[in-house]
Amino acid sequence: MSCRLDDTGDFPWEADGADTPDAVVLDLSTMEMADARRAVGSCRERKLPVVAALPKDAIGRYDPTLNPDDLLICPTSDDELTLRMQQVVFRVNGPSGSQTLSIGDLSIDLERYEVSVAGRRVTLTYKEFQLLSLLASNPGRVYTREALLSQVWGYDYLGGTRTVDVHVRRLRSKVESPGRSFVETIWNVGYRFKAPG
Known part of the structure; x- marks a missing residue:
C-alpha cells in the first residue's frame, strides 16, 4: 500500500479502526522525504516492518539515512514484492507465532x-x-x-x-x-x- 501519515502522525487505517497491517510499503514516488521520514519513524514505534519503493529514475536522489527495513526499486514483479515483504516481516518480527x-x-x-x-x-x-x-x-x-x-x-x-x-x-x-x-x-x-x- 502507499502510505501517507495524517497531521497527527497516525496512519490511515488507525483512523478507520481497521486492523494493523503486517508491513507497510512506502511509495517514494508520491511522498516528500520529510513525510517518508515521519512514516518510517512511526513504523519503528509500532514495530511495523517498512519497505520503501523507489522509482528507478530517482535512485540518484535517494537519501540512505531514511533507513527503511528494505528498499525496492520499481517497477518490479508481484512475486518479488511478495517475497521481499515476507522477508522483511520475518527480519523484524522473527518466525511467525514464536512470540x-x-x-x-x-x-x-x-x-x-x-x-x-x-x-x-x-x-x-x-x-x-x-x-x-x-x-x-x-x-x-x-x-x-x-x-x-x-x-x-x-x-x-x-x-x-x-x-x-x-x-x-x-x-x-x-x-x-x-x-x-x-x-x-x-x-x-x-x-x-x-x-x-
Missing part, C-alpha cells in the same frame, strides 16, 4: 510479557507470568511442585513448595472464571495446563 502462545481465549505474548483473556488484558507478576508460560508451553504435561519450584524460582530458592500453590491460586484468580479454567490440579502431584479441546 505468542494462543490457547482458546488465552493469549500469552512471550516477547512483551503480556497476557490477555478473551481480549481483556491481565496484569501478572513476573513469577506468575513465568509459571503460566511454562505450563502453557507444555499443555497436558504434569509438573510436580518441586519441578515448578526449580524451573520458575531456581534451584537455590529456599522457600517451600507452598509458594507454588500460592502463585497458582493467584494466577487462577486473574486468568480463570466460571466455565473457563486453564490450570488443573493433579492431587498429590502438582499441576498441568489443560490441553486444548
Whole structure:
C-alpha cells in the first residue's frame, strides 16, 4: 500500500479502526522525504516492518539515512514484492507465532510479557507470568511442585513448595472464571495446563 501519515502522525487505517497491517510499503514516488521520514519513524514505534519503493529514475536522489527495513526499486514483479515483504516481516518480527502462545481465549505474548483473556488484558507478576508460560508451553504435561519450584524460582530458592500453590491460586484468580479454567490440579502431584479441546 502507499502510505501517507495524517497531521497527527497516525496512519490511515488507525483512523478507520481497521486492523494493523503486517508491513507497510512506502511509495517514494508520491511522498516528500520529510513525510517518508515521519512514516518510517512511526513504523519503528509500532514495530511495523517498512519497505520503501523507489522509482528507478530517482535512485540518484535517494537519501540512505531514511533507513527503511528494505528498499525496492520499481517497477518490479508481484512475486518479488511478495517475497521481499515476507522477508522483511520475518527480519523484524522473527518466525511467525514464536512470540505468542494462543490457547482458546488465552493469549500469552512471550516477547512483551503480556497476557490477555478473551481480549481483556491481565496484569501478572513476573513469577506468575513465568509459571503460566511454562505450563502453557507444555499443555497436558504434569509438573510436580518441586519441578515448578526449580524451573520458575531456581534451584537455590529456599522457600517451600507452598509458594507454588500460592502463585497458582493467584494466577487462577486473574486468568480463570466460571466455565473457563486453564490450570488443573493433579492431587498429590502438582499441576498441568489443560490441553486444548
